[in-house]
Amino acid sequence: MFASYRTDSTFEEIPIIDLKDATNPDLQVREALAVRIRDACINVGFFYVTNHGIPESVINQALDAAKGFFALPLSTKEELDIHKSPNFKGYTALLGENSNPENRGDLHEGFDVGWEDPVTLTVRDEGGMDGKNVWPEGLPGFRDKVMDYYHAALALGRCLFPLFARALDIDEHFFDDKTTKPAAIMRLLYYPPQTGPIDGIQGIVCFTILWQDNVQALQVLNPNRKWVNAVPIPGTLVINIGDQLARWTNDVFKSTVHRAVNTSGVERYSIPLFFGSNYDVKLEAIPSCCSEEFPSKYPVVTAGEYVKSRLEETYAHSKK
């Protein structure tokens, strides 16, 4: 029934959605929220959330950890280089990653972590990017600060799925068994002041939950090919739909091209968490998003195959 919901309408602003009613017992209240989310996912592919439930103290601790890490000597960071990790964990140097092979590389430094059990610190191994994290030495509390934010963002991600399901008019629990072991990678990002070229990127997961500091850099491409600023709004997080949800919804939900360019003259930090489904889940178009006129557009692949192939493309361009 949503198959034909493809819009040519453009946008100049990114909607702000209040999540305070995400688990309201009143079905009509949840439905009203889902309608707003549907509208944002169909028309923009991006929205801000308020009342997202992640305490400010948890965010500040993660930011503190990021600042401590990126201030380490380059040689120390390079010991944790992501190219040494079989499962895409660790440090990406400035210009080390390249989401567009035409360009010289992305102008940020990054540090990637994945899921680990908060109590036993053990990891899963479902293939893909699962497996051990790497941790710097000499930064007390770093791991806890980073993982506390990771688990808080993961919890937020889980509570978005029933809303997406409702927005698609399918069983609220549709995504539950597909996200029991979600492939969620979190990244600390540091953008030095820059003026060089930057790339347009599309998320490869279900959606991204992004915390950004107060420095303007994130931009979203609208259908008129104009870059719309995702202005930093204190107290919010930015949610953007990625390619997995776009495939699942047969492009009814948009995975919108975006980029981050820091021409502010000052340093910028951001923390995206990329929320992917379980690796073994087949990304198969949801029936409400297909019709005779709009048949399923994509071959069916598992989430794991899809993410891995996209990541290998990204890192292949930057192999040292």
Ligand SMILES: O=C(O)CCC(=O)C(=O)O
């Ligand atoms: O740093 C940002 O604001 C956005 C980063 C991003 O979108 C990404 O890494 O996919």
Ligand SMILES: [Fe+2]
């Ligand atoms: Fe992104």
